[in-house]
Amino acid sequence: MNAIVEAPQRRMVNGIESRFTSKAELLRGYRHVRYFSTNICETLEPEDYVVQTMPEASPTKWHLAHTSWFFETFVLERFFPDYHSLHPQYGFLFNSYYNAVGPFYSRPHRGLLSRPTVKEVFHYRTDIDLFVSELIESADEQLLAKLEPILTLGLHHEQQHQELMLTDIKNVFWQNPLRPVFRKREPKKPSPVPLMEWLRFEEGLHWVGHDGAGFTFDNEGPRHRVLVQSFELASRLVTNAEFLAFMEHGGYRRPELWLSLGWNTVKERGWECPLYWERRDGKWCTMTLAGMTELVPEEPVCHVSLFEADAYARWSGARLLTEEEWETAASGLPLNGNFVENEVFHVTPLACGAPASKPAQMFGDVWEWTRSSYSPYPGYSAIGGALGEYNGKFMCNQYVLRGGSCATPQSHIRLTYRNFFPPDARWQFTGIRLAKDVI
Ligand SMILES: [Fe+2]
Numbered sequence: 132m133n134a135i136v137e138a139p140q141r142r143m144v145n146g147i148e149s150r151f152t153s154k155a156e157l158l159r160g161y162r163h164v165r166y167f168s169t170n171i172c173e174t175l176e177p178e179d180y181v182v183q184t185m186p187e188a189s190p191t192k193w194h195l196a197h198t199s200w201f202f203e204t205f206v207l208e209r210f211f212p213d214y215h216s217l218h219p220q221y222g223f224l225f226n227s228y229y230n231a232v233g234p235f236y237s238r239p240h241r242g243l244l245s246r247p248t249v250k251e252v253f254h255y256r257t258d259i260d261l262f263v264s265e266l267i268e269s270a271d272e273q274l275l276a277k278l279e280p281i282l283t284l285g286l287h288h289e290q291q292h293q294e295l296m297l298t299d300i301k302n303v304f305w306q307n308p309l310r311p312v313f314r315k316r317e318p319k320k321p322s323p324v325p326l327m328e329w330l331r332f333e334e335g336l337h338w339v340g341h342d343g344a345g346f347t348f349d350n351e352g353p354r355h356r357v358l359v360q361s362f363e364l365a366s367r368l369v370t371n372a373e374f375l376a377f378m379e380h381g382g383y384r385r386p387e388l389w390l391s392l393g394w395n396t397v398k399e400r401g402w403e404c405p406l407y408w409e410r411r412d413g414k415w416c417t418m419t420l421a422g423m424t425e426l427v428p429e430e431p432v433c434h435v436s437l438f439e440a441d442a443y444a445r446w447s448g449a450r451l452l453t454e455e456e457w458e459t460a461a462s463g464l465p466l467n468g469n470f471v472e473n474e475v476f477h478v479t480p481l482a483c484g485a486p487a488s489k490p491a492q493m494f495g496d497v498w499e500w501t502r503s504s505y506s507p508y509p510g511y512s513a514i515g516g517a518l519g520e521y522n523g524k525f526m527c528n529q530y531v532l533r534g535g536s537c538a539t540p541q542s543h544i545r546l547t548y549r550n551f552f553p554p555d556a557r558w559q560f561t562g563i564r565l566a567k568d569v570i
Contacts, residue, residue: 157279158267164286165260167540168195169253171296174313180249183242184306188299188558193225193241195296196252198289199259200225204232205281205518207259210274211266217258221247231517283346284518290543294559297420297476297538302558305407305418314476316421321429321480328366328487329567332460335359339458340508341547350522351547353510357455361569364452364460367481368492368499369443369563372428374435375415377443378404388445393438396555406434406557420476429480431562433497437530437554440500440563452566454503454531454549461493461534461546468495468534470541478537478560490564495539497562498532498550505529505551529553536560 172180172191180192189197200221207214216222224244226235236244247255263282270278297313304311340354341347383403386394396402407418408426415426435443437451444450452460469479478496493499506526513523529551535544538560552559 154267154270154275157282158264160286161263161267161282164289165256168198168289168293168296171293175300177249179300179303181242181245182303184302186239187556188302189241189295191296191300192249192252193244194292194299196221196247196255197225197227198292199256201288202259202263202285206278206285207262207266210278211262214262218255221255229517229520231520287346287348287543290540293471293540294536294538297471298559301418301420310418310423312422313420314474316475316477318424321427322483324370324429324481325367325483325487329363330366330490331363331569332359332361332456334361337455337459339455339547347545347547348522349514350511350549353508355509359455359459362452362456363567363569364456364490365565366487366490368431368497369565370428371426371430371432374405374432374443375428377446380446382442382446388442390438390441392554393442396438405432405439427480431478431492431497433478433560433562434557435561435563436557437500441502443563444565447565449565449567451500451502452564454501454533456566457499457501457533458546460490464489464493466494466541466544466546468492469537470495470535470544471538472541473537475537494534494544496537497560498536499534499564500561501531501533503531505531505549525551532561
């Protein structure tokens with residue numbers, strides 16, 4: 132995914148910054164991201180593409196069509212001379228939530244759409260790619276300056292859906308008693324993970340948010356100062372073994388450990404363990420994209436909700452960190468980790484010997500729940516037009532997650548990236564990092 136490269140010059144259009152420098156780079160970046168979406172699907176059968184297991188997850192077929200609709204709507208219909216859609220009805224089917232564009236099909240019912248077929252959706256993708264390529268190749272400098280930022284946004288949008296394709300197909304395969312394998316993976320015997328250390332960060336006034344260089348979503352700005360009190364941060368993520376200790380200590384049966392809403396959720400849904408865990412012959416197993424496997428104690432715990440992460444933190448005498456603490460602690464760290472490019476599609480244990488002087492696993496493996504509500508930064512305003520619906524209207528009843536996961540493209544993530552999900556969401560690759568107040 133490294134074909135997207137940073138541009139030496141910034142170009143801003145409608146508040147979105149582009150980072151491609153030439154037509155060739157733009158085309159290469161476009162084709163690379165679009166190809167990766169289809170590459171994800173290489174082991175799927177037509178039946179797999181259509182299933183929707185829950186309202187918040189979408190069928191693979193829908194993701195493939197929706198990401199193409201995005202380019203058709205925001206690029207081709209605006210900029211391609213005399214463009215006429217070959218499938219005008221697709222606008223209704225594959226618009227996700229853009230009221231300004233028009234009405235859209237019911238999200239919970241996307242799995243009821245047997246047509247267009249998988250084959251037709253792939254043809255749709257090919258058609259869109261041909262039109263977009265032709266538009267880029269024929270664009271003069273003035274048009275290219277307008278196209279680049281929207282295309283860049285469209286590619287980042289597609290990368291977000293690549294992660295969703297993986298998390299959604301994992302849920303589809305888990306719902307199937309056959310527990311199919313998405314990608315084979317050879318199990319590796321992990322070495323013991325390093326002890327968790329507490330790293331101290333002193334009180335200070337810090338800049339957070341995007342500094343304006345390179346692509347960013349609008350919710351990452353404006354950059355602003357925050358007072359971060361002294362805090363301690365766990366040197367690594369919480370492991371399966373540590374979360375098992377919480378469970379064996381009655382973690383899911385003790386209301387005093389839970390937020391009220393979290394405890395209600397535990398009771399209503401009968402939660403007794405993280406999503407995808409189950410007991411088989413006296414051993415804990417978990418669903419992975421390589422099928423059901425025995426639980427690896429050294430791996431970071433994954434597929435927990437904010438409620439579970441918060442209860443675990445309280446049980447362990449700590450708390451979840453704020454997003455400002457996360458960004459302060461991660462600032463200056465290399466953006467390395469277990470990302471989707473590794474094609475492991477699963478979390479990996481922290482290697483022994485990782486230096487404890489700096490926090491490890493801040494990027495990749497699992498999105499880290501923060502205790503910060505997803506809300507606008509001071510001075511935030513959504514970008515203009517229909518694309519203003521991309522982020523801002525979701526700033527209610529959700530929590531911020533940071534750092535990316537094993538399903539996130541590395542070229543998509545940033546220090547300032549703010550992901551967000553409701554507190555009961557568990558099907559994303561979400562995990563736990565602890566923090567402590569310094570008193
Ligand atoms: Fe989308």
